[in-house]
Amino acid sequence: MNHAQKRLAFLLLFAPFFLWILLLIVLPHIGVFILSVKEKVGMGVYEYGLGNYIEFFNEPVYWNTLLRTAVMSIFVTIVTLIIGFPIAYYIAKIARQRAKAGLFLLCLIPLWVSDLVRSFGWIVLLRETGIVSSFLQYIGIVSGPVEFLYNDATVVVGLVYTVMLFMIVPLVTTLDGMDDSLIEAGFNLGGSRLTVLRRIIIPYAMPGIISGCIVVFMLTAGSYLTPILLGGKNSQWFTEQIYEQFITRFNWESGAAFGVLLLIFTSITVWIGLRLSGQTLSSTVAKT
Amino acid sequence: MQYDLTVDNITKNFDLFTAVDQVSFDIPSGSFFSILGPSGCGKTTLMRMIAGFETPTSGDIRIKGDSVVALPPNRRNVKMVFQHLALFPMMNVQENIAYGLRCRGAGKDEITRKVGEVLERIGLPDSANKEISQLSGGQKQRIAIARCMVLDPDVLLLDEPLGALDLKLREHMKIELKSLQHEFDTTFVYITHDQSEALVMSDNVAVMKDGRFEQVGSPQDLYHNPQTPFVAGFVGDSNRWSGKVKDVSNGIITATTESGLTLQSKSATGDTVSTGEEINIFVRPEAVQLHLGDEAAQLASAGSGLNHMPVTVESMLFNGANSRILVNTQSGERIEVDLPQRGEHTTLRNGDRIGISWAQSQSLCFRG
The missing domain is CATH 2.40.50.140 (Nucleic acid-binding proteins)
Known part of the structure; x- marks a missing residue:
């Protein structure tokens, strides 16, 4: 293959990715950004300015919602990590080769149904007349129907359930690559279980932990259906705020500004997380 | 005679398979003992039992006279150099060597002093702050030994640590291991399938086959007076x-x-x-x-x-x-x-x- 042919092959292979990035990611974001710096000054008359952003900071409801979304997302990420790490460790290090595939499949099953159906599944379980409430009444723990929906705990549970796989996969991949003799050496040199976990297993799995956390945090902060359906009107998720600006109030400019803010805010959070853990994007998410 | 390690009639069964079958031996203090055998003969299982990673089905293991069978691996003063060394990649040389000392609760000054001393002894005094990936194969080998020796073990186990090295370096490391053993004056138990490694370095060699010791003796003894056809065929060419x-x-x-x-x-x-x-x-x-x-x-x-x-x-x-x-x-x-x-x-x-x-x-x- 000569040089020109190689170039052509490269361009052809690269084209779909390039078009996808350009048409579906870059162009819309530029559009959203341009929209966000427009202000409506009269009927059909627009001016460029930062009015939409200023409005966001002047109205506590808006930035409180964003902060709340961020805090809840970080909490979901931590809960997912705490639940996911032992599962991943079991799959990677303790389960026999044949059981691994089955366990992986079990983690994958929630993704086989759509977000919507999954959320309705939770609703069937947790609503006032739902299965859990009925069961508790049946065995006599509570006297009347209990509403489990529309509170923060339910939103967290639903989100953790949805994003668990995205934590487990990178963790299993890193832990799988860890030589068992490292753990044995940790014990052999006098380490207790806790020391081996803290000084050997977790530092080794750090790229996987951070990679999983970034993906989970991004998915959670940007999620819409689960918080709305399980959290109801009280959920106050920031994506709901964006939806309201665009659809209910038909204030596209403000909605666009909120979208840009969400992107900037989550990016900053990820950046801080990377700095605190001493990792880089190339050592975690982009690790091959 | 003082024995650093005594293995008494030890047996290990995996389901129906007997990996180690009623093996007994004593190793005198400060000697270099090798267990030589083809792969699958049970030598690794034997070593893992001494280190505490496997529990014997029956029999006893004594270190300096005290039974250790009931002790978990981290409470035995037996250190191990793993086949692929198992140096911790996320720590540098200093941290790797200090790990065991820190587990023991040693103070900062003591750690610095001991790490410095052991690095001096293995001839790598300037490598404390190097990353593991910056070391050559032979240097990694020495760090892996230093990491164990800094803890003054009663017995050092070595599980075919030269297997991954190229021929020239392996020849060199044989001599170096022997002189390190003299230097530290600690009992080394060396596991290998390579007869030349066993013969060159050891004071005594046990030839193992199908979970049993065929013969235990000095290298000269095994070479000149093999007691079984397997030993005659396995040690040296025939x-x-x-x-x-x-x-x-x-x-x-x-x-x-x-x-x-x-x-x-x-x-x-x-x-x-x-x-x-x-x-x-x-x-x-x-x-x-x-x-x-x-x-x-x-x-x-x-x-x-x-x-x-x-x-x-x-x-x-x-x-x-x-x-x-x-x-x-x-x-x-x-x-x-x-x-x-x-x-x-x-x-x-x-x-x-x-x-x-x-x-x-x-x-x-x-x-x-």
């Missing part, structure tokens, strides 16, 4: 025949091989062999002498005490100091003979007719 005993007199056994070659040998184990019994005969390539020209003709009258025969050169296997020559006897047996590279055999060509001989005492026979 030409091997099976044959039938024709005559026994004064301890010299005369036997005929399947193809009709008559050989005289002595019993390796000292057992008496009677006429008609099946035996295996082992002769080392380095025990056989070559005779060229007139010398070959005179062989017939060389007298007793020698096995001798005319042969034809089949091919030469040049390998520097370890060169060999393959010769065929008249009855069609192929014999491998050492070919010394001192210059006198440079005229040898394939197809040449020469003579070979070896002392009767150099051919060992075992009951078949």
